[in-house]
Amino acid sequence: MFSSIKTRVILFYVAVLFMILPVLGVFLYLSLSKIIYSSIDSSLLSEAKALATLVSNEDGETQFSFSDEIMWEYNSIKAKNFFQIRHFGGTTVEKSRSLRNLELPLPSSQNRISYQTIDLNGAPARLVNFRFMNYGDDEHEKKVPVVLRNASGFIIQCAVNIDEQAALLKNYRLILSLSIFSIMMISAAGGFFIARKALSPIKEISDTIKGISESNLSERIPTRNVPKELRGLAASFNHTFARLEKSFKRQKQFVADASHELRTPLSVILSHSEIMLRKERSAKEYKHAFTAIEEATGLMSEIVGKLLTLARLGTDKIELKMEPINLNEAIRQAVKVVTPLANQKGISINLPVNEQSVILGDRAALLELFVTVLDNAIKYNIPQGRIDISVRKEASFIVTEIKDTGIGIPEKDLDRVFDRFYRVDKFRSKEVGGVGLGLSICDEIVKLHGGRIEIESKVGVGTTVYSYLKRHGYVTQS
Amino acid sequence: MRILIVEDEKSLAEAIKKGLEEEDYAVDVAYNGEDGLFMAENEPSDLIILDIMLPIIDGMTILKKIRKAGVKTPVLMLTAKDAITDRVSGLDSGADDYLTKPFHFEELLARIRVLLRRDSEGKTSAIPIGDLLINMASHEVKRGGKEILLSAKEYTLLELLAINRNKVLSRTYISEHIYDYDFDLDSNVIDVFVNRIRNKIDRGSETKLIHTVRGAGYMLKG
Numbered sequence A: 001m002f003s004s005i006k007t008r009v010i011l012f013y014v015a016v017l018f019m020i021l022p023v024l025g026v027f028l029y030l031s032l033s034k035i036i037y038s039s040i041d042s043s044l045l046s047e048a049k050a051l052a053t054l055v056s057n058e059d060g061e062t063q064f065s066f067s068d069e070i071m072w073e074y075n076s077i078k079a080k081n082f083f084q085i086r087h088f089g090g091t092t093v094e095k096s097r098s099l100r101n102l103e104l105p106l107p108s109s110q111n112r113i114s115y116q117t118i119d120l121n122g123a124p125a126r127l128v129n130f131r132f133m134n135y136g137d138d139e140h141e142k143k144v145p146v147v148l149r150n151a152s153g154f155i156i157q158c159a160v161n162i163d164e165q166a167a168l169l170k171n172y173r174l175i176l177s178l179s180i181f182s183i184m185m186i187s188a189a190g191g192f193f194i195a196r197k198a199l200s201p202i203k204e205i206s207d208t209i210k211g212i213s214e215s216n217l218s219e220r221i222p223t224r225n226v227p228k229e230l231r232g233l234a235a236s237f238n239h240t241f242a243r244l245e246k247s248f249k250r251q252k253q254f255v256a257d258a259s260h261e262l263r264t265p266l267s268v269i270l271s272h273s274e275i276m277l278r279k280e281r282s283a284k285e286y287k288h289a290f291t292a293i294e295e296a297t298g299l300m301s302e303i304v305g306k307l308l309t310l311a312r313l314g315t316d317k318i319e320l321k322m323e324p325i326n327l328n329e330a331i332r333q334a335v336k337v338v339t340p341l342a343n344q345k346g347i348s349i350n351l352p353v354n355e356q357s358v359i360l361g362d363r364a365a366l367l368e369l370f371v372t373v374l375d376n377a378i379k380y381n382i383p384q385g386r387i388d389i390s391v392r393k394e395a396s397f398i399v400t401e402i403k404d405t406g407i408g409i410p411e412k413d414l415d416r417v418f419d420r421f422y423r424v425d426k427f428r429s430k431e432v433g434g435v436g437l438g439l440s441i442c443d444e445i446v447k448l449h450g451g452r453i454e455i456e457s458k459v460g461v462g463t464t465v466y467s468y469l470k471r472h473g474y475v476t477q478s
Numbered sequence B: 001m002r003i004l005i006v007e008d009e010k011s012l013a014e015a016i017k018k019g020l021e022e023e024d025y026a027v028d029v030a031y032n033g034e035d036g037l038f039m040a041e042n043e044p045s046d047l048i049i050l051d052i053m054l055p056i057i058d059g060m061t062i063l064k065k066i067r068k069a070g071v072k073t074p075v076l077m078l079t080a081k082d083a084i085t086d087r088v089s090g091l092d093s094g095a096d097d098y099l100t101k102p103f104h105f106e107e108l109l110a111r112i113r114v115l116l117r118r119d120s121e122g123k124t125s126a127i128p129i130g131d132l133l134i135n136m137a138s139h140e141v142k143r144g145g146k147e148i149l150l151s152a153k154e155y156t157l158l159e160l161l162a163i164n165r166n167k168v169l170s171r172t173y174i175s176e177h178i179y180d181y182d183f184d185l186d187s188n189v190i191d192v193f194v195n196r197i198r199n200k201i202d203r204g205s206e207t208k209l210i211h212t213v214r215g216a217g218y219m220l221k222g
Helices: A005-053 A068-075 A163-211 A228-277 A283-315 A327-345 A363-379 A411-416 A426-432 A438-448 B010-022 B033-042 B059-068 B084-092 B105-116 B152-163 B171-178 B187-201
Strands: A055-058 A061-064 A081-087 A092-095 A113-120 A123-134 A152-161 A322-326 A348-350 A357-362 A386-394 A397-404 A452-458 A462-474 B002-006 B026-030 B047-051 B075-079 B097-100 B126-129 B132-135 B140-143 B146-148 B210-213 B217-220
Touching (some): A005 A113, A005 A163, A113 A152, A123 A163, A163 A228, A228 A283, A228 B010, A322 A363, A327 A357, A327 A386, A327 A397, A363 A386, A363 A438, B002 B010, B002 B171, B033 B059, B047 B105, B059 B084, B075 B084, B075 B105, B084 B097, B097 B105, B132 B152, B152 B187, B152 B217, B171 B217, B187 B210
Parallel strands (some): B002 B047
Antiparallel strands (some): A357 A462, A397 A462, A452 A462, B132 B140, B210 B217
């Protein structure tokens, strides 16, 4: 599940949201609470300072000069403002009536000004502790060091009930949490939707690919509505499908052709044997039938053998044993193989002059290549004809030319002669024993050697086959 | 019955010719499309066995041409391709049946019998004419349940008359359809054969089946 891009995108996105949003919430909450508390604190401090001005100390007697007006907001039992004045030691000197029998807690800090949030009779309250020294009004005395003065220190404690503000903050906290939570949920859902939407072309492509099988290889991924980023991917897939389709088609055609080629000799065998078996026959009749069967079997085994060669060349590249080969020697070997056939037709084969080129190749495959080309040059040659073999260099290739004085190939057939089972004149081929696979095999062989094969022909004049093979080096003439 | 084989694979054509001749058919062979077309248009045959892949003119073209020329002889196509499209195009071009190579000879014989009997009623290989019963598969002939022994040529002639029952067949027509191209025509031979069959079939029966139509030929009536 975590391997899906969609899930990963969503998880990443949600993780970021879950990190940022709560921090934002806490920040907003703290900011508001700070604003509220600092405004409460500053008004409490002002009150404390105002009260302090009304406290004086004369001859060890503490004097308060609180006006009723000032007292008004402290003295109602229901008032929300409280004060308590203590000596530094902690003894209460005076407290507001609103406190009734309650006490404000002793300051937890020795600082001149300190703030606390307290619980006052079950209700939240904010408290400021303000310490100050009373020096009296004597200007002289102010210049005397504190320790020597008859001064007394007071702590003015002012408190206010912050029920409303606390409730406000609590509400705010709740609203903030809820909104952040909903924003996170909505964003996660949105993220899911966006990720799905953004990835949907990929799903479409993959659905199309899934739907393409051997039977509908001609289908393609529509590239029109594919986003720019995926167009390359779709095009690559389409390209691959096109290649697959072509190769499948070729393979299918090949199988159809192969079965077609095998059917004729098979029907010869079947007909002859069935007709022979219908009744007792003379030895002459049996001999005749067996001869026909033998011929058909020979043709079939030739086709099967060539098909196997093609299949092997097509699949097992590793079977080729590449080694440096003296081209001249390879050609001479091939000529040796076909000489009996050439002699039968009185055809002379002219070998190249001592050109000592070396190519990298498989000995057996190259022998097959040259024998096949020479075989054709003999079979389709005129009686007493000629075959000229020559070798030349061209760029990084060694080109072997095998030129005959044969019947030639019509121009319209030239580009099809390398197709499997293609025969220019099927009926002529039958007479000379060709099955239409020789040049296909040659084509495979040169391709496996990194080269190519070309053919040039003129009807009635002759055919030249050019085999391009990669040059490997030279041998020094000995 | 005379059959034309158009097949370029000589060995196959020879085998089929031999097999069919042993079944008392008269057989001509053409080894390429040109000869095949000429023989199909100019030689009388009762059936043409036509290969599709042929030198010079292919089988499909021959079929189209002879059908255009009005030759109605049944055609059995032979093909080495078993793709359904090849069969369809063969049948569309006017072939009456097709066989895919390799085929069994017995199957070829069965198809030939069906095609030859096509114009007669029924599709079984036995033709009943009155109390005469001719079995085309086994070449057995019975009259009133009694078996009648006929030579190969006598049987062929009777079968030809039976397939064309109630039609007058001239001596030339008969000889053309029971002998192949190489036979030197002599219509007296036909008279001899007809008399022999008449002796074997009609002798001792009240209803005569074989009739001589003066100046025209012979007819099997029933």
